[in-house]
Amino acid sequence: MAKTLFDKVWDAHVVTEIPGGNQVLYIDRHLIHEVTSPQAFNGLRRRGLPLLRKDRIVATADHNVPTIDQHLPIREPLGAKQVQMLTDNCKEFDVDLYGLGHPYQGIVHVIGPELGITRPGVTMVCGDSHTSTHGAFGAVAFGIGTSQVEQVMATQCLLLTKPKKMRINVEGDLARGVTAKDLILYVISQLGTGGGTGYFVEYAGSAVRALSMEGRMTVCNMSIEMGARGGLIAPDQTTFDYLAGREFSPRGQDWEAAVAYWKTLTTDADAHFDVEHTYRAEDITPMVTYGTNPGMGMGVKESIPVSSDIHGDASIQKAMKYMDLEAGKPLEQMPIDYVFIGSCTNSRIEDLRAVVGLIGDRKVADSVTAIVVPGSQQVSKQAIAEGLDKKLIAAGFQFREAGCSACLGMNEDKVPAGKYCVSTSNRNFEGRQGPGARTILASPLTAAAAAITGRVTDVRELLIEHV
Template sequence: MGKTLFDKIWETHVVQQIEDGPSVFYIDRHFIHEVTSPQAFKGLEQRGIPVFRPDQVVATADHNVPTLNQHLPIKEELSRLQVATLIENCKNHNIELYGLGHPYQGIVHVIGPELGITQPGMTIVCGDSHTSTHGAFGSIAFGIGTSEVEMVLATQCLMQSKPKLMRINVEGELQPGVGAKDIILYIIAQISASGATGYFVEYAGSAIRSLSMEARMTICNMSIEMGARGGMIAPDETTFTYMKGRKFMPQGEAFNEKVSEWSKLYSDQDATFDMEINIAASAIGPMITYGTNPGMGITVTGHIPTLEQIESSDRPSFNKSLQYMGFHPGASIRGQKVDYVFIGSCTNSRIEDLRQVAAFVKGKKKADDVEVWIVPGSKQVEQQAIAEGIDKVFEAAGFQLRQPGCSACLGMNEDKIPAGKYCISTSNRNFEGRQGPNARTLLASPLTAALAAITGKVDDVREYI
């Protein structure tokens, strides 16, 4: 019987299979940041254990960092402490750190791929749920908890049980104005925020193969938002073209040899999955969320479900979510006024995202009563945007191009959305208080967010392009 892409990588990384138990699973690359690593290092020190393979660990500061005036001391005491602790831990354990001021600093799931650290066939972990982003390169990548961070630092292994496998096929051509973020929001809306619980998901089909690497990362990034352990896409020529020549990628003939090896990473024709879902790309429109989990999404021309369309057991949480958001069952969101626009996060902060937004807003001005934050995913993205003049386009439109960091994706730094305000965001989560206490988040694509910045409201980008 044929093997899936997941099977091929899993089998080459199982160190030991425990009878009637989990596997001892080897980890190739371990990313860390300032939030989930301090307790792990503390645990090692208390037990007198060194970091086993520091050369396979890469650190950066992203969650707590300010996105303005990064040359100045961090104002927030906890954030300042966490970043300082990361610096000290990396120094003590000889771990490469891309901290504030370093040309490679940025969001952990942005810098890994752009530096060529992320490669096909790898197993990759990080104390961050959106580690699934790296699966776009044909790797097994997933988030882990703090105790597991400590385990990997100490042993370069984890105890893991093999998950069930799901394949989601997206076939056909996308409508103009519809992109990767719309694809994944549509999928989550179809199967719910828990629809892939217990599964590792492979994305396939002609619509997926037609996407750029940056778009594929957007899709894999949000796999966790439907309950999946992670997401992955088989590497192909698009993958290899993106990777060639990057800083930590094999070079010359060594790269060609790796490509020959990586080209075997795909699901065999007769491979079987525990579940398969088929989606027509033409059915997907520009998406927007209306509630407090990413599965509560509709097309911008659609309507919030009525109570009759919601299972009776789900109605209390549905009503609570709409009350928080200030919406009503059966209502349309199109035309909803927005106060803030945030374009950034590990989901949509890469140079391709910024180019797309700049091309759309060039020659236009933002709405007077909307504040727009553009936060690049890394120093390299920021410098590329400046080199291409994208910063000037944003400045002319009244957008603020800030410095790299997780920013308003989550309320762990200074970039918070005020209570009661509506923010259309390219990030990955719209939980209550995610962007600040009582902030109201509408998840959308960079294009839909850019349109809201110009018009001041939710609208259909298909009518403007």
């Protein structure tokens, strides 16, 4: 029987079938952080249960950590408490912890791939919705709730219903200035935030295959923003080259055996998908969001829609009120206040290189506060080795320490109420970056262009100046 990539990985991990359609799925890798793990550890204590496979768990501190002076005690009370609880729990249960100060510390969805913990063909979970990031390697990876975090700790399994299957093909070549972030924002704008509900998505097509691993991670990261359970991309030579030599990647004969298996992880030619969509790469331009969910996106030169079959007119009106924008008007040239380059979506070394490449000798506009937050200590170290930090600082950016930062209004890096922030993160919900903050999602290139001009800008115009 022909199988999709998703079928091959999922079915290989089914422990048993449960009457009524559910399945018990074995989990290979479990990533945890300081926000969604304390309750799970407490649940184990209440039940007197040990960790079943502590060797399958990796912990880090990322969500509620400061990005300035990480060597000092955390000033924010909740963040300090959560990080201390993670430290204490990992010590008590003997779990590997990459906490503040550790050379492997960083955003959980950045460190997994860069350390070689993320691999093709595995099942991965984390108490974080953007676990779908790891699907870029051909893994079945998805976010889980805190009660499920406890289940995995105790049993290394989850009771689940197998999702339906969707394939999204993007064919052709992305134009200059159009990135993986623009690709996924475009797809979500076409399908809406509920278009993937109930599905696991495989991304395919020539435009997807041409992406770097960093770009593929960006695409899979935002699968959840269209309601999908997760997203994945078939592993290929790009995948193998990325993983070769990583800290925890296989070595020697184990590597050869692993690659031989990974090469089998493709969708069979006659495999069935429940739904399939195809888009043309040449239709995609630099994207920005105008509303309060990631599906409210448009090309930077377009005008905000007056009505929408996908979102509904009431949702558009509500979003316009919160964003203090007017439907029918463009966003291009609108003044902005903040720029945030970071998050598990766009904080890797490739993202920082792209920003520095665009900036050149330009400076951040006087009216803009712009921060760059590397996704991990390793990204930061590499950026410093390449001199990217000095170039960013010289241009007027703040170069911070690793963490989730201004992606979410949980730590100290909040955007003030009423201010507009062009952000490379994944969500633009009301208050996501701080109470009353107004978020415009965009690619690192578009965000850097906004930082330079002080306005929402078509980055292609700045690229022309480089020619």
